[in-house]
Amino acid sequence: MKDVPGGLFNLDSLLQENSPQTAEILLAYAGLLANKRITDKNASLCLRILGTNNKKAADILFGNSNPETFFAAVKPAGPVIESVFNLLSSFYPGELYGKTLLACIGFLKTSYSSNLNITRIYMPTTENILHTAKYLVACRDKTADCIVEFLKNLYGNEPRPESLTSFLPEIFSVYFDNTKKIDSIFPASLIEGADNGISSIKGTDAQA
Known part of the structure; x- marks a missing residue:
């Protein structure tokens, strides 16, 4: 082919x-x-x-x-990054196959850490970021760690998405607080199909 x-x-x-x-x-x-x-x-x-x-x-x-490094040889070009974000936006937390989710997040994490000017190539929208972070509602530690690292990498890029400065602290505050449920900070439309039974339990995954 x-x-x-x-x-x-x-x-x-x-x-x-x-x-x-x-x-x-x-x-x-x-x-x-x-x-x-x-x-x-x-x-x-x-x-x-x-x-x-x-x-x-x-x-x-x-x-x-290793799904996390599956796209390691792919350059972080705008069309590919956009396709990854679009794929992530097409599913609720708990729906997307775990290996596929990790591959997508791994690509984003690497893309936004390898080039400090990557946001000049593709600036994630608020929707892009929310549709990525929403998977914290239902994913295992390794994937969740990748999501958190991606968000941190994105925050360190210049120019920085303006929306990130407003809700990133809230995401981290809730995620690292075991007394709170991470799904409480996302719009219901993003997670209404999720397996929320594990939303406050780290270390489990509905899509393994």
Whole structure:
């Protein structure tokens, strides 16, 4: 399979259908990508597959690799960063497969720590940040630590998103206070489908 827009177009057409046959084709796409190094050229196609939230396809893609560093070879370009934020905004906490979530957060954490001018390439919106931080409601320690580190890295970038200075202290204050529930600071529309039974219990994950 060539890393060309045509491959992405064909996959988009495929995702409009829902049948055992199309599921098998999706797994085949994942298998072909699994034999390639994930780079700038095929990252978008990889994200489209992960965005289906098909665990079998994701497991084929990740193989034995560490999800947190899965996108390590991908440059933090605006379109890829935007695609990652869009993927995160498409699911409630507890819905997105844990490995996929960690891969997305790991990419953002690295992107916003490796280049202090990254916000000049892509400035996250308030919605981007909230849709990322909302996963603190239902994720295990490793992923939660990555989210917190991403937010800290983002806060250290210049220029800094103005919205970050207003609600970041509140997020940290509630998250590190075991007497409070982290879901209390997010709009219900962001987390209403979440498995809130673990929202105040660190060290567990609904998507493992």
